[in-house]
Amino acid sequence: MVLQREQPVPVWGVATPSEEITVGFAGQIKSVIADKSGKWMVKLDPLTTSTVGREMLITGKSKIVLSDILVGEVWICSGQSNMQFPVAAVPEVKGLIPFMKNIRSFEVGRTVSLEESEDVIGEWSTEHPSSAVAFGFAYFLEELSDIPVGIIHSSWGSSSLEAWMPRNMGSELPYFKEIMDEFDGDKATQERIAQILESPTKWSNQDDIFLRRQPNILYNAMIKPLVPFANRGLVWYQGERNTRYLSGVPEVTEENWFHRVAGMKEYGSVLKEWMLRYREEWQNDEMNLLVVMLPGYGKGTEKKTDIDPEDPTEESWAWIRESQLQVLDLPYTAVANTIDLGDKTNIHPTDKLPVGQRLALLAAVNTLGGDRLVTGPMMLDVQEKGSELVVHFSNAKGLKTSDGKAPSGFWLADEAGDWKRAEARLEGESIVLSSEGISQPKYIRYAFAGMPKVNLVNELELPAYPFRTDSFEH
Template identity: 60%
Template sequence: MTKKPFILTLFIILLFNTAITYSQELKLSNLFCDNMVLQRGTEVPVWGVAAPKEKIRVKFAGQSVTTRTGKNGKWMVVLAPMEASKTPREMTISGKKEIVFSNVVVGEVWICSGQSNMQFSVSNAPEVDALLSSAKNIRSFEVKRTVSFKEEDNVSGKWKDVPPSSAVAFGFAYFLEKAEDIPIGIIHASWGSSSLEAWMPRDMADEFPYFKDIMNDLDADTETRNRINKALSSGEERTTKEDIFMRRQPNILYNAMMKPLAPYACRGLVWYQGERNTRYYSGVPMVNEDNWYHRVIGMKEYGDVLQSWVKRYRKEWKNKKMHFSVVMLPGYGKGTNNNPDIDSKSPTAMSWAWMRESQQKVLDLPYTSVVNTIDLGDETDVHPKDKLPIGKRLALLAQKHTLNKDIVAEGPVLDQVKAQDNGLVIYFNNAKGLKTIDQKDPRGFWIADESMQWHMAGAKIVGETVVLSNDAIKNPVYVRYAFAGKPDVNLANAADLPAYPFRTDNEIPTDE
C-alpha cells in the first residue's frame, strides 16, 4: 500500500520536470539583441536555448541557417562571413516563437578588458572626452561587473548605439572608425584592481601549481565564499568595500564576465592590466590580513602566465588567430611592496620596467602586439589621464596587424647592438626618420661593461642608429634603454611613435 503512492509521486515529479524542460522558451545569449555589431569577414556563431529537439532558424543578411536543439535545449548556428555594413538590418530567430532584433550592423568587434586603467572613464580623460561630439558608428556592450563561483552561460548587459564608457576603449574605437569608416563594436569587460588571476579559467590550475594552490584555498575558505555570496545577494546595495573584496579574488571574474562572451565573433582583445601584479618581483607572497589581495604572481613570471592565458582564451573562442593587443604599463614612480620609494630614473631600481619586459613576452606568440606607453604616465598617479595616445596607437596596431594595412604602427624596436671603438651602436627596426621629439640628443640610455656597473650614456643619432659612449667605460657590453619606472625619453621615428624599452643583459634584480 505504501509503495504505489511513492511510485505515483515519483512519476508526477518526473512528469513535472520533463514539462519544465520541454516548455523552455526560445532565448538567446544576451550578447544578441538590438543594436549589436557582428564581426565581418569571419564565421559568426549565434546561440541560445529552447525546448529539446526544437527546430531553430536564424535569418540575417540574406542567410537562413537552421538547426535543432540538443537534449539539453542548447543550440548554435553559424552564419557565413559577411562584409561590413553600416546599413541597419533585422535578425530573425524563429522556433516555436519568433524573436526579431533590429538595428544590427556588421563591422569590427573587439573585447576591451583589464583593470582600473581600462575601466578609467571617458569623462576623466579630457582629450578623449572631447572626441565624443564627432564620434559615429561606434557601439558598445558594457558587461555588468559581478562574479560567480561557476562558469556562467550568460552575461548581463546589452548592446547600445553609444560609445563605451572606457576612455581607452573609446579612443581605440574612435580612431579605428575614422580610419576604416565601418561600424566598430566594443565589448567592455573590466574591473579596477583585478589581477591576471581574476580573469584566468580554473583549468589553468593544471598548468600552474601556484594557481592551483590559490584555487584550492578559495574552495576551502568558507568565510570568504559566504561573504561573497552575501554581497551578491544584496545586489546593487553592496558596499564599495564588498565590491573591492570580490574583484580581487581569483577566477571568479572570468566565470561571470568573460566565459559567457565566448565564442562571440570578434577580431581580438585589448588587455590593459598588470598593475595588480607589480607588487612583487617574483613568486606568490605569503599573505596576512593586511595584504591578502596581493596573493598573485609577480612581475618575473607574469609574461609566461600571460602567454598561456592568451592560448587558453583562443581555445575558448576556437580562434587560433584571435589577436591580443597588450597595453604596456606607462611611466610610474613607485616601486614594489617591499621597496616602494625608488629612484624612478634608475635602470636598476625595482620598478615597473620589469613588468614591461614581462608584458613584451606576449610577442613570442603570433597575432599579438604591444602598445608602447613608455613616454606616457604620471610619476605619482597610477591612473594617468593621458589615454588619448593609447587609443591612437591601438588603432594603428589593429590596422596593421589585423586589417593588413601597410602603415607604420610601432616605434623603433631593438634589432642588434655592435661594438664600435669605445662605444656601442644600436640598430633598430621601424627606424625610418629616427629622431628625438625635442630635437635634443637621445635620452634614457645606460651602458655597462662586464662589471655591470651602469653609467648614463651619451647618445647621438647617426642615420637610423644611435651611437652610445661614456668616458668612464672603455669596453661597454650591455645597454638598457628606458628601463626605469618613469624614464625620461625622447627617441621616436618619423611617425612620432616612441622607441620600445629594452635591455641586453641577463642580470636579475637583487633588491627584492
C-alpha cells in the first residue's frame, strides 16, 4: 500500500478487549490497549516520502505483517460512470501502463449497506487503478512529483451526489432529510435491497442499477469504512445524475424514481456542505477536493432533451458547471476545467487523458507546493467601454487561441437579456467584445452552453473557465 506522508497516520483494528497492541513501522513503535469492545487505534507520527517498500508489524496475542509499504500521496477517486470508465477503453491511458512506477491501488468493491459499515471489500495492489481518470491522475502526479501515489478507487456508474451522502446530512439539508424519510418509509425498497444483497447469484443489471441509484447507501458501504485512512484528498468526477432538472427536487413517478435528487442550480451549495461533512468525518480541515468539471455534452434536461448545444439560454450542463465552480469558495479546492473536452452525443467521452493530466497539475502545485501556472484563464473583471466590454483574466499569461482564429464562445446581452453572439478580439491578456445587434452590452456569457465551441487558452494550452456576469434565470 501507500501511506500518506506528512500527516499523522491512523492504524486501527479489533482485538480482544483490554489486549495490548503494538504497531511498528519506519522506526516508530506505538502501543495501545484495546477498549472494552476490542477496538484500538494508534497514530503514527508524520512520515517522510519513501519509495522503498517496508514492513509494518502489528503484534498482540497474534502477529500481522504488512509488507511492501511505500509513503507518498494518497487520494480517494470517487464519483459515477466517468470515474468508473475503464483504462482499457482509453488507448492513450492504457499506453502508460508499462511506464508506471511507485503507484499502488485499492479498488473498493461495489456494494451498498443500509447501515454505516466498518469493513470494506477490496485489497491493495501493485496493479494500476481500473479507472482511466484515476490512473491518468496517479501516473502524471507521480511523474511530476517523483513521489509514490496510492489511489483508493470508489465509484459506481449513474450514482447521484445523494448516494454518497452520510445520513445525518439531513440535519443541514432539509431536502435530503425528506428523501431519507421517504426511503425509510418505503418497505418494498428496503426488502428488495436486502434480497439483492442476500442473493447467492450474481446481480442482474436491473438489480445493479436499482442499488446504485439509491440515496446514502453507497456512502455507508464504500466511503465510511475508509475513514480515517490518512489521505491528501478526494478527486470527484460526478454530477451527470444531477443534471436531469435545472432546479429543485422533482416529484417523481415509479418509472423515474431515481431522479429524486438535487437539481443543477442547487448542486453547488450541496456539494460544498458535502465536502465539509467529509472533512469532519476525517477530522481534517485541509482535506483537498479536486472536482472534474463536466465536459461538453449536447443534450438537455427532462424538460427539453434536444437543445442547441451552443446556445447559452438552454437548460444545459452549463448550469451544473457553474455549480461545480462554487466549491472554489472553500479552501483546499480546485476544479479541473474540461470545457474543451467531451462528446456531443456520448455521455461517456473517451478523452480522459487530459483530465488526468490537469488533475495532476492541480494536485502537484496546490498540495505539494510550487508556483507554476496550473489553471486556465479565469474571468477577473469586466470593463465597459462604450459599445464594447473588455474582459480581464487571471492566469492569462500568453493568452491566445488554440487555432489562431478569433476567440469563440462569447455571447452578449443588453439590459433586457436578449443574447447575441459576440465578436471577440485579443488585446494582450484581455478580450474585447462587441455585437452588431447590441449597442449597449451589459452582460457576458462565455462557454456557457452544453457543448460550446471554445479556443481561448493560456501559454500552457489550458482552456479558459466558463463564466457569466448576469443573474438571469435562463
